[in-house]
Amino acid sequence: MNFLKNLIQNLVRGPSTVSYPFGPAWTPDKFRGRIEFKLASCTGCRACEQVCAPGAIRFDKTPDGLRFLMWHNTCVFCGLCEYYCPTDAIEQTTDWHMAHAVEHEFEMAIREVIPYVACSACNAKALASAPNPVGVEPPFSAEEIEHQRNLCPGCRKKALAERGVAS
Amino acid sequence: MTLKEMISAQTRRMAALSPWIYRINAGSCNGCDVECATTALIPRYDVERLGCQYCGSPRHADIVLITGPLTARVKDSVLRVYAEIPDPKVTVAVGVCPISGGIFRDGYAVLAPISKYIPVDINVPGCAPRPQAIIEGIAQAIEVWRERL
16 A cells, blocks of 8 residues: 555655756755866965866966966866865855857856066065965964065065964 | 748747757766766656657757767767768767866877867766756757757
């Protein structure tokens, strides 16, 4: 008589088909989808380029600065870049609406440039990347990050040593 | 209007409502194939709501789903099967492999991107794309299909 229970359940429950594309589709909270890049947090350490198995992430030196290039059409959404990023500059969103016409193929890329600036202490050409926070105790404050951003690597080291941190 | 034109217009109207899907595996790892099968066979995703049906013969197909990075070994067969599909046809590249090669990019046995050999219309990136994303790609392909008819 078990089948009667199933029969009535099926009659009451309605269809199990997801209404997408005519309605919303459920997405898991930890779905690994489209990549989001925050230029302000990037230290330019290139760890993401190192761990990216399909080579979707690339850093290029341009006259303006260090260019971050990421193409979603090569990305396999493994999440290693997010895992290894020391400053959470790369985040994976749950957005999976990525089907596109082939004309828009190269609009699926992220292109951002970390610009060169003149060091505020010694006036040398330096990359305006965020300072590397690994092993820094106490952690950087927001003003310190902005101060470090405008320093060249040598002056950053000096400033960290004066702060009492081995780097 | 002659009888021939009337029949032609009527078949066009009917074909726009039900494009048939054909699936080509160009050396895929089977991940995308499983997701394509899921979109058709599992009631939860049911691509037949859009009027689509998977067909067994390339000569009946209107929309082609291509998975896989086009390996050197399978290239001739894929091109032969693709040539058998009657025009107009809409090509959907499912997964990152046919679009750019994905994880197999620049491999010696892989001829990706597939757009060097076959004109692709819609890309569905993902490794593998989830069934809803494939349905989204098919929905876009149906729009292209209606324009081409």
